[in-house]
Amino acid sequence: MEHGDDAIAVSRGHDGVPGDLRNIEQWDGWPARLDAVVHLAALNPARGEAAASDDAALMAANVSATKALAEAAARRGVRRFVYASTNLVHPLTTEPFDESAPEKPQNAYAASKLAGETAMWQGLEGSSTEGVVLRLPPVYGPGGRGGVAALLRVSSLPIPLPLAAPSASRSLLSIANAVEALTLAVTAPGAAGGTFLVCDGEPWSLGEMVAFARQEMGRSPRLFSLPTHTLARLASLAGRRKQYEHVFGSLVVDDAAFRGAAGWHPPETTEDGLRRMLRDLHLKRRGKRR
Numbered sequence: 001m002e003h004g005d006d007a008i009a010v011s012r013g014h015d016g017v018p019g020d021l022r023n024i025e026q027w028d029g030w031p032a033r034l035d036a037v038v039h040l041a042a043l044n045p046a047r048g049e050a051a052a053s054d055d056a057a058l059m060a061a062n063v064s065a066t067k068a069l070a071e072a073a074a075r076r077g078v079r080r081f082v083y084a085s086t087n088l089v090h091p092l093t094t095e096p097f098d099e100s101a102p103e104k105p106q107n108a109y110a111a112s113k114l115a116g117e118t119a120m121w122q123g124l125e126g127s128s129t130e131g132v133v134l135r136l137p138p139v140y141g142p143g144g145r146g147g148v149a150a151l152l153r154v155s156s157l158p159i160p161l162p163l164a165a166p167s168a169s170r171s172l173l174s175i176a177n178a179v180e181a182l183t184l185a186v187t188a189p190g191a192a193g194g195t196f197l198v199c200d201g202e203p204w205s206l207g208e209m210v211a212f213a214r215q216e217m218g219r220s221p222r223l224f225s226l227p228t229h230t231l232a233r234l235a236s237l238a239g240r241r242k243q244y245e246h247v248f249g250s251l252v253v254d255d256a257a258f259r260g261a262a263g264w265h266p267p268e269t270t271e272d273g274l275r276r277m278l279r280d281l282h283l284k285r286r287g288k289r290r
Helices: 021-026 055-075 108-124 147-155 175-187 206-216 228-237 241-248 256-262 270-289
Strands: 036-039 080-086 130-136 195-197
Touching (some): 021 055, 036 055, 036 175, 055 108, 080 108, 108 130, 147 206, 175 256, 195 256, 206 270
Parallel strands (some): 036 080, 080 130
């Protein structure tokens, strides 16, 4: 790794690792010396998939498996256990929020991740292993999926979009910044025992992301204004009110606590992160046309 550490990438169902992490104790590949575990594995279905509403599957993968892995790490004397959670454990809000904000998971996945946080602390209880929780916003970059990737794909279409008026602002996190944040969560003494929100920095609105993407493509933004109350009314008439709120609601985090505890300074700007993702999407489109 860049910081001089040896990292082992463990993937469920590969190289003898159980496909179900609830059985992680059966794995005989644990290194003799292990300083930290960064737990990224999760069941995170795409919106609309059946698994997205399968509470039992989500709780098994994101809660029971997390506790089993934390317990296994604690038994082996691992110094620190870092759990990647989500900022979706907090509700949509028009104002920036920090870690003291109410916890009201936005969907079943977020509820399972919040329960996973509790499971991690339970698994480490009574041990010398330090825990850290990072509540991540949408992570974007090459190979990424989700809302940012979908928005950038829509941006490539030659159609005007009703996003010129002030719209939802979202905190984001590039893949490069996520890696750096997770590394700091492992190494920073001040992060031990904490639960933190983290992001690139200033939030971006949907319109700003579309305009930036189209300008990078050499196109005009082609945005027009449609009042948000009009969009909300149309969504309600179409039976899509919840989907509207998810897309057009704001979710802006204040990550001052992590900046102070870990000395967090994102190494990559949002502009550079979006440029890398746009290049990746462009290469994929070219590959499909061949």
